[in-house]
Amino acid sequence: MNLKERLKQLQKSMTAIVNGAKAAERDLTDEEMTLLEEKANEAAEIKSKIERSEKSAALVARIGGLKSEEESTDDDPADVPAKSLGAHFVKHLGKRSLKEPGTIHTPEFKAATDTQAVGGHEGAFGPLVTDVDRSFVLPKRERLVVADLLGSGSVSGTAITYPVYGALEGGTGTVGEGGQKPQMHVGDPTWKTDALGEVAGWFKMTDDMAEDLDYVVSEINSTALYDLASKEEAQLLSGDGTGSNLLGIRNRSGVQTLARGEDDSKADILFKAIGRVNTATGFTADALVIHPLDYEELRLNKDGNGQYYGGGYFSGQYGPGGIVVQPPVWGLRTVVTSAVPLGEPVVGAFSAAAKVFRKGGVRVESTNSHEDDFTNDKITVRVRERVGLQVKYPAAFVKVDLSEYQP
Incomplete structure (x- = not known):
């Protein structure tokens, strides 16, 4: 006993x-x-x-779990999730060689299970750690993208069917004892079906490059994944819905438009767009998507004393506080991207009114059986994802026309 x-x-x-x-x-x-x-x-x-x-047993286990510098290894434990798509691919590659014939498949890399942050900023597909390979420095992924503003969900089918709601009619009100209660009603929704789209690309590498797994990781993370996120952003925002393209937010029926008045500055009309979101839907605008050159003009605006409204290049407004490289406009989360046309920023309640759906995660696959890869000592690597966009409240978005007032 x-x-x-x-x-x-x-x-x-x-x-x-x-x-x-x-x-x-x-x-x-x-x-x-x-x-x-x-x-x-x-x-x-x-x-x-x-x-x-x-x-005593716990102490022994703790000491036994410590490795000396000679015993340490760079291999990732099997139960530790990879921090990037490239690391995920190499981790599941195991002892297999990129040179083996046929196509190498790895499990889907699901960014929703990873921390969506890069140096304190959110990223589209999980954290990407800046590293240096033999030929170039990896670009840092620090800025927000449109997908970060939207709600998110997963889908198992090939399309999404959902209701598109109109304006709220009527509403609640004060009522005397025994009096008739006022009616509120949302007009019958229009049901819409959006098919999933695929964003994908591929690149080649030589067998010699493939022998350096750090190079494989850097190529997937910096070149392929960075470009994949950029193309996704363009589709979510400005896709025209033709062919294999998604129907982006800007091209949805029911999205509001707002032009400058005679006395409106560009900052004025952006603020007015915030009010249009609230009055049309009851939602609060939470983000602005703006072209880099439009943002540049706002950022460099000065008052009558020559002070930058957004803070100077050495300090904040009128001296106090630290400098913010890309301060938010009117307190909105601000995405500066060329995916939106010059002079046509979008203000909206992104998180409440729209949602991006992903089927699985980002996939990365490789093969040396494509075309003449095997005889030329090359390997083809492809990355792809399936994504869909749902916009239930188009009126919660406002396309702003920053061009000069035309009487």
Whole structure:
């Protein structure tokens, strides 16, 4: 009998003595009290031994888990998720060689299970760690992209069917005792079906390059994945819905448009767009997507004293505070991207009104059986994802025309 079994036996025995006295509605006898005291002392001693034994075992395990510098390895533990798509591919490659014939498949890399941050900023497909390979420095993925603004979901089919809601009619109000309650109604929704689209690309590398797994990781992360996210952003925002293209937010029926008035500055009309979102849908605008040159003009605006409205190049507004390279406009999360046309920024309640759906995650696959790869010592690597866009409240987005007022 081990210590834990003996402790359990003692506890059961003491409980039986106490319950026996209670059942007989009497006090414990002197003999019973002496016996209980002996058993309690033994139980306390056994419990102390158990605690010491467990502490000792934990300490041994802790020391045994420490590796010396010579024993350390760079291999990722099997249960530790990869931090990037490239690392995910190499991790699941295992002992297989990129040179083996046929196509190498790895599990989907699902960014939703990873921390969506890069140096404190959100990224489209999980964190990408800047590294240096033999030929170039990897670009840092620090800025927000349109997908980061939207809600997210997963889908198992090939299309998404959902209702597109119109304006709220009527509403609640004050009512006297026994009075008729006012009606509120959302017009019958229009049901819409959007098929999933695929964003994909491929690149080649030589067998010599493939022998350097760090190079494979850097190519997937910096070249392929960076470009994949950029193409996805363009589709979500400005896709025209023809052929294999998604129907982007800007081209949805029901999206509001707003042009500058005679006395409106560009900053004025952007603020007015915030109000249009609220008055049309009741949602609060949460983001602005703007072309880099439009943002540049706003950022460089100065007041009559020559002070930059967004803060100077050495400090914040009028000296205090630190500098913010891309301060938000009117407090909105601001995405600066060429995926939106020059002079046509979009203000909207992105997280509430739209959602991006992904089927699985980003896939990366490689083969040396494409065309004449095998005889030319080359390997083809492709990355792809299937994505769909749902916009239930088109009126929660406003396309702003920044061009000069035309009477």
